[in-house]
Amino acid sequence: MEIGLQIETIRLLLRPSRLSDTPALFQFLGDREAMKHTHVDETQTACRRRIAVHERRRRHDGYAPWTVIRKDDGKIIGWGGLYNDPSDPGWGCEIGYFFHPDVWRQGYASELISAALNLADNQLKLPAVRAFAHPENAGSRKVLESAGSKVDRFLNRLLFSRPRR
Template identity: 55%
Template sequence: MKDRQPCQSEAEARLSSGSAIAVPAITISLKKQPLDCQGSIDAKSPQPTLTRHIAQKNLRPDLRVFSMIQTDHLTLRKPCSSDIDDLFEFLGDAEAMAYTHRDATWRDCRKRVLVHEWFRRKDGAAPWVVVNRADGRVIGWGGLYQDPFERGWGYEVGYYFHPDAWGRGFASELVARALVEADERLKLAEVWAMAHPSNPASKRVLEKAGFVEERYLPDRPRFLLRRPRPLVKA
């Protein structure tokens, strides 16, 4: 995995070109639109100062997104087309994705990332590329999103990491920041998540973040977990 330079996201490039993306039962026409605002935000400062702003006049303030967020150990940012090789290294690995969806081909991986990124404009959230701040390597993909291929589950938290990054607390750090987005920016009443019964470590990450098991979905098979928005003390 290589260090990456700042770049325009592939979804933004497709938006500028006026092409289209097909999603099951949906065809999304991508007309020329203003690009998303660009800026950075430190995890300790939920109200950032934009370093560069491109108009988002058609979006509610809660749906305006920032291209980069930094936590203690991670940089969370929107994907670029040059990230696909690094992402497919683990998103396409059968062992690494044993308990979740695996992209069979590089093209499948690119399509999934691109479709999620298009929905960032509509939903105000989509998976981030996760970069280890210590060495600049792409180590994961995930965060807060509504699954564009299964609309109906609501906003959920999901995460996928390279095996080299397992067991180092990065998933917990990512989930914590995703929930800040859910609570403080989007002000969601609840957030959902799923965990495979053979992957108890992932379930523990979610439970430590405040998720509670709602029920078991035998057809998937997955545990469905829910995390309500914390009550605000007067």
């Protein structure tokens, strides 16, 4: 399956992650403060492992998080998209997004989510997409709600769900 392998939005290039992306991704995926509401990679090796595991899932599912590149300067600024979580299976397709703190509050998460949900709805025909957000992460909750997701229930964090449109 090669659906949505690479996608361009107005400002972003979303492409499959490469192990060579690890140093740039580790700048925020390994930053305790940036990742305070979710999993933080303790080492570059752990970050590399996360990328590799998700890329193996891409071959199986046809989708996995992309490396997010800002088109105007070619800089890696984020990582995210659709995925089936290999470390917490059973939730179905989820959407996640992680960005370097330098680009927070610039609309990149919303742009990424829009592209990912378009892929989920129109090409993959997924019945629903879920997401998790920590209750204290107001920015992430706002992004998910703006994309049409609604809180389904509280587990150890908020579970959002959005049916196919």
